[in-house]
Amino acid sequence: MNIVAIDIGGTKTLLTYIQGGSVVAREVWPSDFETWQALTDKVALFCKDRSFDGIAIASAGMVSSETITPLNTSVLSFVSQIDVRKEVERQFGKPCLLINDAAAAAYAEFSEALEHQEVRPAGNLLFVTVSTGIGCGLVLSGQPMTSPKGLACHAGHMRGLPARFTPMEACSCGLEDCVENLASGAALGRLASHLTGEPLSAKELFDSRFDRELSRQLIQQSTTQVAHLVDTLHLSLDLDCVVIGGSVGIRDRYFEQLCIDISSLRRPVSPPVMKRARFQADSGAMGAAIRLTETLKHG
CATH class of the missing domain: 3.30.420.40 (ATPase, nucleotide binding domain)
Known part of the structure; x- marks a missing residue:
């Protein structure tokens, strides 16, 4: 199963393409996006020539199954007030899973x-x-x-x-x-x-x-x-x-x-x-991908 996994941290955002449980491609950006659309535009370019079964998002903050709310409001303001899961599924036409990055x-x-x-x-x-x-x-x-x-x-x-x-x-x-x-x-x-x-x-x-x-x-x-x-x-x-x-x-x-x-x-x-x-910087993205893979297999 192929998963696009995104880890949104207070300083950096990591985008990975995970194929068969291994990271085969990655990009890293500063988490200074002015809008949610600015982030998804980069994701769209990354996904352009890749087939994938779903998008897994790990993020800092209070993460429900639908939204991301920064607890530390000095960072990640661009994710506030966005129905993230709905927007991602609408834009990419694939299942999306949200989870706190540390979880x-x-x-x-x-x-x-x-x-x-x-x-x-x-x-x-x-x-x-x-x-x-x-x-x-x-x-x-x-x-x-x-x-x-x-x-x-x-x-x-x-x-x-x-x-x-x-x-x-x-x-x-x-x-x-x-x-x-x-x-x-x-x-x-x-x-x-x-x-x-x-x-x-x-x-x-x-x-x-x-x-x-x-x-x-x-x-x-x-x-x-x-x-x-x-x-x-x-x-x-x-x-x-x-x-x-x-x-x-x-x-x-x-x-x-x-x-x-x-x-x-x-x-x-x-x-x-x-x-x-063990996974160091990939831990959040990998965990989100594992969780989404399990959900899709047993869904």
């Missing part, structure tokens, strides 16, 4: 872990992406967790722990102290810029030219917050496995410090297995 990524990683017999068919897996924002996806009893309004799994906007470096402004979710506002890649970039007086991104914290001690402190602020998030959800859900993804989360220094922080909690229960995302 899709969780399902892709779960499906891969299941194939390698690393989780039980009815296992529980948490996916955490640390990138522009902090997204969470859950697979519970072998099924991706979704909800009618699309709010499920937005754990990145839970309140975090008291932090050494506090943000200069509230997150658009309404909280100053949510995990995303304290620990995301965008948050780390803002904090680094404020502390140094230079415009910086989270990527530059991992550069050897950046002040090593300040880099360590900022990265550990993030890993401490994410470790708290993982611990809270593990105590609530009894997780078998936690997969970390995102452009910040998969960095060696970040992932290793996160594992140290989780181990240092010294809970009287076994911690979940910690893994880095």
Whole structure:
């Protein structure tokens, strides 16, 4: 089965053509589209000479079966107030599936872990992406967790722990102290810029030219917050496995410090297995494609 899968993130939009379960073509664009039509025009060009059975869309934000509503209103405003599924099916004449990007990524990683017999068919897996924002996806009893309004799994906007470096402004979710506002890649970039007086991104914290001690402190602020998030959800859900993804989360220094922080909690229960995302940047698109393929086969 051939699927066109789109992953709409806060910074980048990934378009893939997935044939027989493998990505065979891709394009990446900045997520700065002024209108929904601007995005679908690019999709139409990508699809022009390709046959496909459906379009799967993974997106940040509150994703229902019909629409996408950004919870962080500073990004992805072009998707608001659009009946996305209806518009895509009208324009392309193919079935369309919508799913939150982190939920899709969780399902892709779960499906891969299941194939390698690393989780039980009815296992529980948490996916955490640390990138522009902090997204969470859950697979519970072998099924991706979704909800009618699309709010499920937005754990990145839970309140975090008291932090050494506090943000200069509230997150658009309404909280100053949510995990995303304290620990995301965008948050780390803002904090680094404020502390140094230079415009910086989270990527530059991992550069050897950046002040090593300040880099360590900022990265550990993030890993401490994410470790708290993982611990809270593990105590609530009894997780078998936690997969970390995102452009910040998969960095060696970040992932290793996160594992140290989780181990240092010294809970009287076994911690979940910690893994880095296998599919990395393709996780969301791949999970959405797997879900749509299952829907079409059993539909």
